[in-house]
Amino acid sequence: MQFVQNFPFMSIILSLFSGPLSSIVGGKAAKRINLAVISIIGLMSAAVLAFTIRSGDSYVYTMGHFPAPWGNEIRVGIMEALMALIFCIIMLLCMLGGVYERERELEESKQNLYYVMVNLLLCSLLALIYTNDLFTAYVFVEINTISACGLIMIKQNGRTIEAATRYMIMSLLGSGLLLLGICFLYDLTGHLLMSNIREQVRILRAAGTYHIPLLISLGLMSVGLAIKSALFPFHSWLPDAYGYSTLSSAAILSSLVSKGYIFLLAKIFFRVIGFDMVWDSKVVNVLFVFGVAGMIMGSVSAIRENNIRRMIAYSSVAQIGYIYMGFGLGTTAGVIASIYHIVSHAATKSLLFVAASGITDVSGDSTDFFDMTGAGYRNKLAGAAFTVGSLSMVGMPMFSGFISKLLFAQAAMESTHKMLPTLIALAISTILNAIYFMKTVIRLYTPEKRVVLKKKNFRTIAMTEQPSKSIALVCFIILNLLLGLSSEPVIALFRSGLGMFS
Amino acid sequence: MNITNLFTNYEEAVAMILFGIGFSNLLLQKNLIKKIIGLNIMDTAMYLFLALKGYVAGRKAPIVTNGIQDVEAYINPIPSGLVLTGIVVSVSVTALMLSLTIRLYRRYHSLDLDEISTRLKKEGL
Numbered sequence: 001m002q003f004v005q006n007f008p009f010m011s012i013i014l015s016l017f018s019g020p021l022s023s024i025v026g027g028k029a030a031k032r033i034n035l036a037v038i039s040i041i042g043l044m045s046a047a048v049l050a051f052t053i054r055s056g057d058s059y060v061y062t063m064g065h066f067p068a069p070w071g072n073e074i075r076v077g078i079m080e081a082l083m084a085l086i087f088c089i090i091m092l093l094c095m096l097g098g099v100y101e102r103e104r105e106l107e108e109s110k111q112n113l114y115y116v117m118v119n120l121l122l123c124s125l126l127a128l129i130y131t132n133d134l135f136t137a138y139v140f141v142e143i144n145t146i147s148a149c150g151l152i153m154i155k156q157n158g159r160t161i162e163a164a165t166r167y168m169i170m171s172l173l174g175s176g177l178l179l180l181g182i183c184f185l186y187d188l189t190g191h192l193l194m195s196n197i198r199e200q201v202r203i204l205r206a207a208g209t210y211h212i213p214l215l216i217s218l219g220l221m222s223v224g225l226a227i228k229s230a231l232f233p234f235h236s237w238l239p240d241a242y243g244y245s246t247l248s249s250a251a252i253l254s255s256l257v258s259k260g261y262i263f264l265l266a267k268i269f270f271r272v273i274g275f276d277m278v279w280d281s282k283v284v285n286v287l288f289v290f291g292v293a294g295m296i297m298g299s300v301s302a303i304r305e306n307n308i309r310r311m312i313a314y315s316s317v318a319q320i321g322y323i324y325m326g327f328g329l330g331t332t333a334g335v336i337a338s339i340y341h342i343v344s345h346a347a348t349k350s351l352l353f354v355a356a357s358g359i360t361d362v363s364g365d366s367t368d369f370f371d372m373t374g375a376g377y378r379n380k381l382a383g384a385a386f387t388v389g390s391l392s393m394v395g396m397p398m399f400s401g402f403i404s405k406l407l408f409a410q411a412a413m414e415s416t417h418k419m420l421p422t423l424i425a426l427a428i429s430t431i432l433n434a435i436y437f438m439k440t441v442i443r444l445y446t447p448e449k450r451v452v453l454k455k456k457n458f459r460t461i462a463m464t465e466q467p468s469k470s471i472a473l474v475c476f477i478i479l480n481l482l483l484g485l486s487s488e489p490v491i492a493l494f495r496s497g498l499g500m501f502s
Numbered sequence: 503m504n505i506t507n508l509f510t511n512y513e514e515a516v517a518m519i520l521f522g523i524g525f526s527n528l529l530l531q532k533n534l535i536k537k538i539i540g541l542n543i544m545d546t547a548m549y550l551f552l553a554l555k556g557y558v559a560g561r562k563a564p565i566v567t568n569g570i571q572d573v574e575a576y577i578n579p580i581p582s583g584l585v586l587t588g589i590v591v592s593v594s595v596t597a598l599m600l601s602l603t604i605r606l607y608r609r610y611h612s613l614d615l616d617e618i619s620t621r622l623k624k625e626g627l
Contacts (some may be wrong), residue, residue, distance in 0.1 A: 135584060142591045146598055153602070158609055158622050165602045165615065169537060172595060173528055176544045179588065180521060183548060187555050192580070 004051045007044040008076050008130045009061060011084070015041060015123035019116045027111025034115040035095065038122065042088035049081035053493075058500040060132065069196055075132035079339075079497025082490075083129050083263060089479070090255055090346050091122060097354035097472035098248030105155050105246045117150040121252065125260045134182050134272065135192045137264055141178065141228070145171040148257045151249040152241050163240035170237050171228055178224030184217035185272070194271045198502070201273060215281050218273055222283050225265040229258040231287075231324055232294030235317045239305075242313035242353075243367075250309065251353040254316045255346035262323055262342060266335065269327070270501045279330045288328025288418060292425045294321025299432035306369045308360065311436060312352050315393060318429060319345045322408065325422065331414045336494050337407035343490070344392070344400035344483055351476035352389040358382025358469060359444065362461050371456070372440070374448035379461045383444050385473040390437035392480050395430055400483035405430065407491070513554045520547035534603045534613045538596060545592040549585045556581030 018037045022030040052058065058077030065071070095118065106114060124144040131137050145168070153164035186192055188210055189200035204210050227234045242250045269278045278284060298318030305311040319341070326338030362378035363371040376383025392399035405426060412422035448458075463470050483490065508515050524547055527540025556577060564576035603613065610618045 135587070139587060139591060142595065146594065149598060149602075153605075158618075158625070161602060161605050161609070162615070162618055162622055165534070165599075165606060168595070168599055168602065169528065172541055172599075173525065176521075176525060176528075176541075176548070179548055180551075183552055183555070183584075186581075186584075 002051070004047050005059060005061060005076075007048045008074050008080070008084070008126070009063070011041040011044050012074075012123055012126045012130065015119050015126060019119040019123065022112050022115040022119060025112060027108070027115075030112035030115040031099075034118055035092065037119060038088055038092045038095065041122065041126070042085060042092065045081055045084035045088055048076060049078065049085055052076060052078045052081050052500075056496075068193065069191060072136060073132040073193055074130045075194075076130060077497055077500035078493055079501060080129050082493055082497060083343075084126055086343050086346070087125055087129070087256055087259075088122075090350055091118075091252060093472045093475050093479075094248050094251040094255065094350050094354070096468045097350075097476075098246065098251065098357070099468045100466055101247040101357060107156070110154060114151070114154055117147045117154070118248075118252070121147040121151065121257070125256060128260045128264050132194050132271075133192050134185070134194060134197070134268075137267075138175070138179055138182055141175055141261065141264070144257060144260060145175065145228070148253055151253060152245045154249070155244070155246045157244070159240060159244040163237060163244060166237035167241050170230075170234055174224045174227035174234075176224070177220045177227070181217045181220030181224060184213060184220065188213055188217065194267070197272050198274060201277065205274075205277060214273075214277070215283075218268075218278065218281055218283055221268055222265065222287065225261045225268075226287065226290070226324065229261040229265075230317060230320055232290050232297055232317060232321055235294070235298070235320075238317060239301075239310045239313040242316065243307060243310040247353060247357045250313075251350040254313065254353065255350040258316075258320060259342045259346055262320075262338075266327070266339065267501070269335075270498070274502065275332075275335075284328045284330040286328075287324045288330075291321045291324030291326075291328050292421060294318060295325065295425050295429040296321075296432070299429055299436070303432065303436045305436075307367045308356050308369065308372065308440065309353070309367050311440070312349065312356060315352075315433070315436070316345075316349060318433070319349065319393075322404070322429075325425070326408055326411065329411050329415050329418055329422065331411055332498065333407070333411035333414055336491065336498060337404060337411045339494050339498070340407055340487070340491060341404040344404045347400060347476065347479045347483060348389050348392045351385055351473070351480060352393070354469065354472055354476065355382045355386035355389055358461070358466075358473070359386060362458055364456055364458055369440070369443065371458075372443050373446050374444070374453075376441075376444035377447065378458060381463045381470055381473055382461075385477055386444060387441050388477050388480055390441050392484065394434045394437055398481065398484050400480050400487070403484055403487040403491075514551060517547045517551040517554065520544075520550065523547075532614050532616055534599075534606070534615060537615075538599050538603070541599065542592065542596060545588065549588055552581045552585050552588070556585075 015037055018033055022033055058075055061074040063072040124140040127140040128137060149164050149168050152167060153160050189197045191197045230238045242254050269275055295318050298314050298321055302311045302314035305314055323338045323341050326334045358379050359372055359375045359382050360367055363375050392401035395401045395405040409426060412419045521544055524540045524544025528537050531537045558577050561577045564579050606618060610621060612618055
């Protein structure tokens with residue numbers, strides 16, 4: 001056992017303990033602790049990633065040194081370490097980008113409570129990524145939900161409280177179904193550790209018994225996690241929650257929280273049930289249909305929206321649809337495309353939220369579409385960043401969104417029945433994306449009349465005025481270009497990571 | 503597939519019916535308090551199911567006091583542990599939901615989520 005192998009456990013514990021610590025210190029100190037913790041965990045995840053690449057295999061870390069069927073385990077491979085690293089980078093940038101909004105919008109006495117929530121959220125995300133135990137995963141799913149609810153409602157107004165209530169109701173329905181699925185699976189197999197369940201499922205499958213209960217349990221877990229990650233018909237809470245909460249919350253919620261659940265679902269498919277069983281069960285077809293519906297309907301709702309934050313939020317619904325469509329293809333290539341899209345969407349959507357706040361800053365804090373005329377000239381960096389994000393979402397070459405669309409199309413080629421619907425849905429969704437994102441970009445670069453500018457008292461923001469937001473935006477742009485221009489090594493890492501998954 | 507299985511395992515059937523009642527209440531009720539009651543029924547149904555799975559007639563909790571080491575004398579304690587964990591989780595989410603309800607009621611003097619939504623839209627905030 002090398003020292004670096006302790007890092008996944010340490011990063012979970014570190015973020016868990018920094019939560020309560022933030023609650024007893026002041027707002028400024030809590031902010032520093034939070035930034036330090038995220039950076040340290042990012043560095044540790046990078047070290048773990050380097051270790052797993054070098055060793056070429058995943059390893060199991062037994063908690064409390066109890067052997068397999070009894071103890072709790074952490075299992076780390078390339079995929080987990082890479083995900084943890086990327087989540088840390090994006091969370092750090094989201095926190096940097098939203099510093100001014102947090103100081104302006106949150107009450108002075110509640111500043112430190114925000115960081116409690118963020119630290120606990122990071123802890124639960126890391127635990128969801130690393131854990132090898134289904135019930136532990138359930139508990140951390142709930143912690144994730146509670147802290148995400150706190151992030152939504154910490155900015156106190158009627159809208160956010162209502163959004164938080166709706167979010168909680170949907171999430172609780174989802175976690176109820178997830179828990180029921182886990183209980184069924186435990187009842188059938190007698191294990192909670194993922195690898196042990198897998199063995200038992202294989203035996204049950206070979207014997208041909210308990211086929212229907214296994215199917216029901218798989219369906220319950222899939223639907224539960226789909227509800228929690230806002231797959232199309234369950235997205236009603238999403239636009240309000242993302243549209244009215246404070247900036248870092250919206251960015252973190254859209255880019256990380258829903259992705260944690262999807263990652264858990266991928267884990268259930270590959271490590272708990274086994275993808276051959278999932279493929280035979282036709283559950284993937286249901287996910288495929290809802291994913292495609294989400295791709296189209298999310299974009300249609302986004303086109304009809306005049307509020308820029310809500311528009312970006314509806315675009316998330318469409319992107320979640322892409323991810324589920326990739327799972328629905330039922331091939332390894334489809335899953336790799338989905339996992340790449342998790343990363344690419346996380347990088348792009350948080351960029352868009354931060355850029356949109358830069359745009360509304362120079363438009364008299366109005367989120368209305370028509371007040372944004374010419375905002376690209378008033379805040380140059382935010383305008384450029386929004387353009388980059390939009391081009392990436394639409395799928396222009398050079399940006400990360402293009403690679404994920406390409407991967408989806410390539411994966412669709414392998415599946416005979418789903419090839420045509422996938423390609424058609426991709427084409428329609430790309431056009432719809434282009435309609436609302438390009439409409440906004442054009443509006444940003446349409447010069448506004450001087451008279452109107454003077455009347456509405458719009459100000460201009462230079463790049464140096466809000467340094468941390470500028471740094472975050474530049475980093476996001478670089479991250480996007482990196483993912484888009486040198487996608488090969490990342491995809492290769494995902495491919496080998498997926499091989500270690502099961 | 504035999505319908506008589508349903509009667510021999512009637513406890514599990516009851517748990518599932520309760521789960522359905524709780525789930526549909528949480529989903530369909532307009533009143534927030536009734537939603538929370540639905541949530542609690544749903545969670546309790548799950549604990550009933552888990553407790554049933556952990557119960558074997560005639561066996562005891564695995565605490566060795568009388569020197570009997572035989573595995574057959576004891577039950578598997580893990581389901582009970584899961585029930586306890588689940589109760590902790592559901593207590594915290596119930597508390598959170600209740601506090602949200604109080605906030606909403608103080609602001610809008612209503613427990614009806616749809617009515618609150620329409621009033622929010624009218625405010626145009």
